[in-house]
Amino acid sequence: MLLVTLAIVVLMASAPGSVAEVILGQNATKANVAALNKELGVDKPVFEQYTQWLSHALRGDLGTSPLTHQSVTTAIAERLPVTLELTVLAVLMALVLAVVFAVACASWPGSPLDRALTAVSSVFLSVPAFIAGPVLIYFLSVRLGWFPVMGWTPIGAGFGENLRAAIMPSLSIALVEIAAFHRLLRTDLIGTLGEDFIGAARARGMSRAYVMFRHAFRPSSLSLVTMVGLSIGRLVGATAVAETLFSLPGLGQLLITSIGSRDVVMVQGMVAFTGIVCVAVNTLADIGYGVVDPRVRRVAAA
Structure with missing residues (x-):
C-alpha cells in the first residue's frame, strides 16, 4: 500500500x-x-x-479535492455502488458461464464440444473491454434494442431498469474473466477426474453428475478461488474503461477524470481505497480455502 x-x-x-x-x-x-x-x-x-x-x-482523512472541494471519502461513497454492482455482476456472470463451460469440457475432454468451448474461450480472452464494449453496444443496443446504449439507472428507480443498464458494461468486462476461469477450472477438473478416488467412486456405481459435483468439483476449485480474488484488481481497471464507454457514474470514470485534471488528492485516495479492497478480497479468498476444501483447515491446524 x-x-x-x-x-x-x-x-x-x-x-x-x-x-x-x-x-x-x-x-x-x-x-x-x-x-x-x-x-x-x-x-x-x-x-x-x-x-x-x-x-x-492514517487517521481516516483521505483529503479534499482542490477542484470539486468534495472530500475523497464522500466522492467514493457516492460512486461506489455503481462500480460495486458492475464488479459483482461481472464476477457472477464469469463464474456461472466458466463453471458450465469447464464442467462440460472436463466431462468430455477432447470432444467437439470441448474444442468448441475452448475456441470460444480463446476469443473471449482476446477481447478487452474497450473492444467488447462498442461491439456489444452495436449488436445488443443499436441493432436489437435490448439494452440502453449508455447511462445509468439507480436501483431505487427500478430493479429491472437498473439491471438493463448494468448487464452490458458488466458483460464487457466479464468476457476475459470467463476465459481465465474456464481454462483454469477445466484443467484442474480434468486432473482431479484422473485421481484414484474418482475411479473408486465411479466403480461404486455413482452417476457422472454426482461424481463431478460431489467429489471432483470442490478440490478442483481452490485455484479458482485464488483467481477470483486476483480478478478483483483486474476488474477495477476494466470498470474504468466500461464506465467511460457507457457513461456510468462510477469510481472508474471518476479516476480517469481525476487523472486528466491532475487531481492528485482524489487519485491518491481512490488508489488507497482500491488497494485496501484488493487486500481484503484476497484475504477472504485465503479464508475461503478452508470452506471449499476441509483438508486445508486440517493442514493449517497441524
Whole structure:
C-alpha cells in the first residue's frame, strides 16, 4: 500500500501540467499558477507532500479535492455502488458461464464440444473491454434494442431498469474473466477426474453428475478461488474503461477524470481505497480455502 500510493504521487508529479493550471485555465499567468500551487501545497517536494497526506490518511482523512472541494471519502461513497454492482455482476456472470463451460469440457475432454468451448474461450480472452464494449453496444443496443446504449439507472428507480443498464458494461468486462476461469477450472477438473478416488467412486456405481459435483468439483476449485480474488484488481481497471464507454457514474470514470485534471488528492485516495479492497478480497479468498476444501483447515491446524 505504501509503495503504490507513493508511486502515484511520483507519477502524477512527473506528468506535465498541474491542478492549478486546470483550475485557472489556459490564460493563467505563471505567477498566478505558482501562487495557487503554493496555496494548494503542491509546490513542496514530493516526499513531503506524501508524508503529509499519509499522516492524514492514517487517521481516516483521505483529503479534499482542490477542484470539486468534495472530500475523497464522500466522492467514493457516492460512486461506489455503481462500480460495486458492475464488479459483482461481472464476477457472477464469469463464474456461472466458466463453471458450465469447464464442467462440460472436463466431462468430455477432447470432444467437439470441448474444442468448441475452448475456441470460444480463446476469443473471449482476446477481447478487452474497450473492444467488447462498442461491439456489444452495436449488436445488443443499436441493432436489437435490448439494452440502453449508455447511462445509468439507480436501483431505487427500478430493479429491472437498473439491471438493463448494468448487464452490458458488466458483460464487457466479464468476457476475459470467463476465459481465465474456464481454462483454469477445466484443467484442474480434468486432473482431479484422473485421481484414484474418482475411479473408486465411479466403480461404486455413482452417476457422472454426482461424481463431478460431489467429489471432483470442490478440490478442483481452490485455484479458482485464488483467481477470483486476483480478478478483483483486474476488474477495477476494466470498470474504468466500461464506465467511460457507457457513461456510468462510477469510481472508474471518476479516476480517469481525476487523472486528466491532475487531481492528485482524489487519485491518491481512490488508489488507497482500491488497494485496501484488493487486500481484503484476497484475504477472504485465503479464508475461503478452508470452506471449499476441509483438508486445508486440517493442514493449517497441524
